[in-house]
Amino acid sequence: MRNKTEIAIASALVVLLIFSFAFATASASFPSSVASVGATASNAIIHSFQRKAFPAKGLLWFFYSDGTNLLFKTSTDAALWGSATTIRSCSSGEYFSVWFDGEFMHYVVAPSSANTPIYYRRGTPNSNGSITFTNEQIAVPAYSSVTYSIPFLSVDSNGYAWIGFRQYNSTSGSYGIYVTRSGNNDGTWGTTPNGFPYLISPTIGTCIPIPLTNGKMVVFYHNASYGVEYALPYDGSNWGSNIANTGSAVYNDYLFSVVANADTVHTVYMDTSFNVKYARYFYYNNSFGTETILHPTDGSHQAFPVITKHPITNDLYVFYCPETNIIYLRKYNASQGVWSPEKVFVNETLSIEFNKITSFYSADNDNVGVFYMAGTGSPYYLKFAFLPKLNMKTVDSNGNALVNATVAISDGITTQTKTTDANGWANWTLLESDNYQINVSFQDVLVNETIAVTMDAYKTLNVTCNVYSLTVNVVNIGNQPVSNIPLLLYRNDTLINGMYGLPDDPETNTSGMFTWSQLAYQPASYTIIIPGATSQTVPLTNDTTITLTMPPPSRPPAPEPTPTPTPLQSLIELIIAWCDEHKTTIILVALVIALILLVRKNK
Helix, strand or coil, rough: CCHHHHHHHHHHHCCCCCCEEEEECCCCCCCCEEEEEEECCCCCCCCCCCCCCECCCEEEEEECCCCCCEEEEECCCCECCCEEEEEEEEECCHEEEECCCCCEEEEEEEECCCCCCCCEEEEEECCCEEEEEEEEEECCCCCCCCEEEEEEEEEEECCCCCEEEEEEEECCCEEEEEEEEECCCCCCCCCCCCCEEEEEEEEEEEEEEECCCCCCCCEEEECEEEEEEEEEEECCEECCEEEEEEEEEEEECCCEEEECCCCEEEEEEEEECCCEEEEEECCCCCCCCCEEEEEECCCCCCCEEEEEEEECCCEEEEEEEECCCCCEEEEEEECCCECCCCEEECCCCCEEEEEEECCCCEEECCCCEEEEECHHHHEEEEEEECCCCCCEEEECCCCCCCCCCCEEECCCCCCCEEEEECCCCEEEECCCCEEEEEEEECCEEECCEEEEEEEECCCCEEEEECCCEEEEEEECCCCCCCCCCEEEEEEEEEEEECCCEEEEEEEECCCCEEEEEEEEEEEEEEEEEEECEEEEEEEEECEEEEECCCCCCCCCCCCCCCCCCCCHHHHHHHHHHHHHHCHHHHHHHHHHHHHHHHHHHHC
């Protein structure tokens, strides 16, 4: 079926494949610049255990103080941020905390001023970057001798707001760590339930109320200096017994961060030896697991770690800044149960204060990162460093999208593959490595050279692949087009009609033409066959057109001529024909003669 000689000749004539690609970097910086603030905003986002950002409605939301007011900004891509919107007065980042419960955002403000209440408010984030707020509420009333500070806000699974805060009473000179809970879950505070505010510990410190499932809570708290971390569970109605994380003391009450997956809580903190550590708390038996050191001490540098969870994979991301301009990342792969090696996540040209970083409590599927404040004086810069995305479009030599191409990216250890969509796109998010090698396969053939890309920002990569068209014109010996001619397409020794989305029964149109619009590069192995007629093998290193000529139709053989008979043969044939025509008469005459002869003999 195949002309082996043609294949060999065509293969010998093939030149080296020339690959082409182009890529464009999105208009993004890494890290992205969120805002700059003046000298009065030196504590724009201080205290990493508080939450000041979340993803919602296709946007990233970031809240900060400019030294006078509480403001927020949004971004669609983590790279470019919109203008600031002012919410209310708030002169320091330590005075507020925000929370997103999946539908509503909530904020708390405790201005750290005597005779000033704790304020609470709920709002609905909108996809246009605005927030529709309810009226601001008083969560804890003011008293002339009482100062509230360092708040942390969360919302339980039933929609009730919880606030952890520090209280100082100037009359008694006493401190306490408290939590309170809203009486309503409709955006108004309502009547505070009996038993709240609840005294967690009669010390200087901070606390984090963390929501679990079915209305349960657990409060993590620390004393001010060298205190052991504690967890205090709440079953929805009653408090349990506090339990100490006895692994090691925490350097101070700000140096910890907490997230929960269901009823398991993950905490990161810096101990008194300056080690960054991780531990797990289990609600079901009110216990802590074994500590893990994420960053060993150098004996002199503090680090305020922050932790973010991924809501789908349950992976954990821990960020910390033990050096003046470097933020590190450790990732916990929940499916494998292992921590990734420490990675330099940010290498900032400006100085970063170790206690002025924050992250999402819960990330979304596309965005994980850390907000931080850089600079030693006015202006200070608020930035967001994020795990980048790669958006890649594959097209053929004519710029048409490649559908169902296989794109593989590898960092040398792990390879990830995706199939391009109807527009030729394949997209990756939360890429952790700095450098990747990219290959594209189409119709089971590698159609691009390896592309090296450095993921230092969101990247959009446009790859032109070695995929070409193959057109067949079928004509007769008079060079006229012939329609409705069936075609067979072979690659190597395989018939590929009906494979890779190619037509099952291609045939020429009224112009005698048929085109395969996208075929993977092959140097000498496509053979087009017209069954019972002709075939041709061609290389495909560019858009190619061939012409197949149909042979003329075959004619039936002419009958052999009849020889002319001789006179004798003609006489004999006449006699035979006459006898055949008169055979009945001849028989009767013969019978009569025989009867006469018989009668004579008997006489």
